[in-house]
Amino acid sequence: MARKAPTGVVFRRGPSKQVLAIHWDTEKHEFRMGQWFKGRIYEHRCDLSPSGEKLIYFAANYRAPHRTWTAISRPPFLTALAFWPKGDAWGGGGLFENERTIHLNHRPAEMQLAPDWKLPKSLQMGPLGNYSGRGEDDPIWSTRLLRDGWVLKQPGKTRENKFGSRLWIQFTDNVVWRKSHGDWAIEMRLQGLRERDGPWYVMEHQLADSDGNVVCSMGRSDWADWSRSGEVLFARQGRLYRISLDSKRVPGEPEELIDLRELKFEPIESPEDAKVWSGRGPRGRILKSSGN
Numbered sequence: 585m586a587r588k589a590p591t592g593v594v595f596r597r598g599p600s601k602q603v604l605a606i607h608w609d610t611e612k613h614e615f616r617m618g619q620w621f622k623g624r625i626y627e628h629r630c631d632l633s634p635s636g637e638k639l640i641y642f643a644a645n646y647r648a649p650h651r652t653w654t655a656i657s658r659p660p661f662l663t664a665l666a667f668w669p670k671g672d673a674w675g676g677g678g679l680f681e682n683e684r685t686i687h688l689n690h691r692p693a694e695m696q697l698a699p700d701w702k703l704p705k706s707l708q709m710g711p712l713g714n715y716s717g718r719g720e721d722d723p724i725w726s727t728r729l730l731r732d733g734w735v736l737k738q739p740g741k742t743r744e745n746k747f748g749s750r751l752w753i754q755f756t757d758n759v760v761w762r763k764s765h766g767d768w769a770i771e772m773r774l775q776g777l778r779e780r781d782g783p784w785y786v787m788e789h790q791l792a793d794s795d796g797n798v799v800c801s802m803g804r805s806d807w808a809d810w811s812r813s814g815e816v817l818f819a820r821q822g823r824l825y826r827i828s829l830d831s832k833r834v835p836g837e838p839e840e841l842i843d844l845r846e847l848k849f850e851p852i853e854s855p856e857d858a859k860v861w862s863g864r865g866p867r868g869r870i871l872k873s874s875g876n
Contacts, residue, residue: 591636596844607660616868618660628725629677642677661858667698675717691717752778767794
């Protein structure tokens with residue numbers, strides 16, 4: 585989600601080695617198709633610039649010559665404007681401090697752009713804190729959550745289950761993150777890691793009132809956040825939903841915004857405006873807009 589614009593980027597994954605980037609206007613609920621990628625995009629290590637005009641992402645195809653890399657593009661297209669080879673899955677990705685400053689989640693020896701690539705003079709780059717390039721989804725994911733207004737309410741307690749169990753790591757006490765909007769809060773509850781034939785992150789989301797009472801459960805879900813207008817947005821089983829609050833701030837029933845499950849890979853070329861740093865942002869093909 586962009587911090588200063590009603591814009592999001594959806595990574596629609598499936599099969600496991602194919603992913604599609606989609607532009608989401610979170611006011612009009614218009615969805616536009618960008619590009620497919622044959623490989624893996626690590627969504628917890630990606631970020632949008634505050635305006636939503638630039639995307640930094642960490643990708644992998646695990647093939648020579650680069651195997652993994654971090655790039656900046658103009659969403660919803662993935663054509664790289666800047667490209668940092670990585671080689672492994674430790675670290676990777678980055679965060680935008682603002683429109684002109686990025687923090688690259690690479691180790692010191694991996695901070696160089698690929699040959700023949702350069703950043704515009706207006707864009708500054710530095711490492712992502714003291715632990716740049718360390719870990720996998722963390723610490724970059726938790727750093728992004730904290731920046732965007734989430735608060736860690738409970739760190740959780742873990743138990744590693746025996747080999748062959750349905751769940752590898754179980755949080756006997758859930759990891760709980762909370763993001764407030766007025767008197768309400770979305771809770772993200774991380775319950776475990778690496779479920780057999782299931783997601784890597786096993787989590788659910790809930791809507792709680794000012795007293796901490798759960799008034800609406802989104803159940804097993806992949807993501808949730810507040811829109812700029814105060815709607816609850818969430819993703820579950822390949823579909824995106826919203827929950828509106830009425831004048832008395834009573835949550836309504838979840839409304840499906842779009843079902844992305846039937847989309848299949850197709851080669852899509854980037855338009856010319858996705859290949860330059862400035863100018864009018866690229867627009868993909870409309871998948872769905874309000875009113876149709």
